[in-house]
Amino acid sequence: MGATFVVTLREAFEAALVLGIVYTYLEKIGGRQHYRYVTWGGALGVVASIMIAVGVGFLSGPLLDLGPDVVATGVIFVAVAVLTWHGWWMQQHARAIKGEVQRRLDEAQATRRLWIVALIAFTAVFREGTETVLFLWGLLAQATDAAGGVASWSGVAGGAIGITVAVGLGWTIFHGGKRVSLQKFFSVTSLLLMFLSAGLFSAGIGKLQGFGLLPQGSIVWDTSPLLSERSFLGAFLSGLVGYRARPSGVEVAAYLTYLLLAAALLFGHRWSPVRAADRLDPA
């Protein structure tokens, strides 16, 4: 039960985190009426995950060998792109709103950008969605097997609890975030999403290494005895900031390059030692 709990928590955590942030974000800018974009995006992500999970059962040959990998890798890079774009946009608004007390966002401008919000919700859910669906499906197949027995059902329960806890974490962010001041919320989530995107980007680069499109290189460090990505905390940090227990040099380089570029994009225009100190504070 513990093992299946960690698996589903690991898969669902990132999605819950991102959805929690996006909902809070809409709430903050007075866009409650636009929640449905996030909900639809997330729901579409679930539907697409189930369709792909069922679909792979019908695939065979090169389509089965390559199709899911191409989709998975594509989704990662799309997610990085939309998250970066979103972060940049949030920064623009944080600046615009600064000095005016919780001013409502310009309605027209918001509406034009809402598809990004929906796309973020979709990619966040879809990224690990297929894997999670397949995992739960496998658990159920085993539990309904005559030989399955109690142990299998406790596995199903563990899987379900893992997802529930992930959703709970997203909910906590949503509720906690509502109380934080707008300025602080923007700063913290911008940083958080930046690290999350850096982790995603290096994961995408890692996939290209797995395909043999980039050289494997050697492992830079090995902290798996200390903090495995399969443990609760390791899984948490992996989803949050892209922690890796055994990263390759290329992955580390990708992570740092993304961080540098994103920091320049998001914070470069107002970079000064004083402001830097301010920003580190809420993190």
Added chain:
Amino acid sequence: MRRLMAVLVSLGVAALMALLGVARAADTPREVPLTIEGNRFMPEEIAVKAGAPFVLIITNKDRGPEEFESRDLKIEKVIPAGKTVRLKIPSLKPGTYGFVGEYHEKTAKGRIVAE
């Protein structure tokens, strides 16, 4: 903006498809069978030559899906129940590379030893 994004995304996917296709067609590597049965891998140790890419032919004989996952190789691959998947492994430096069946980590474990 939306159209531009869609074009960029489809271009990216197409490029990736093409690259993967090229990577597959470029060589005719050795094929190594690997079976999943009873939530275990058979064999659990695979010996290969270092520096030569190969193809794992993974057959899942179980009733549920399994995910071949190797953090060392940066590979995750779902094998639906009753299916066979060809998984291209790039050339490896000498060493041991662990893998697990992510859906049954306790029992499904194995390693590739490249020499």
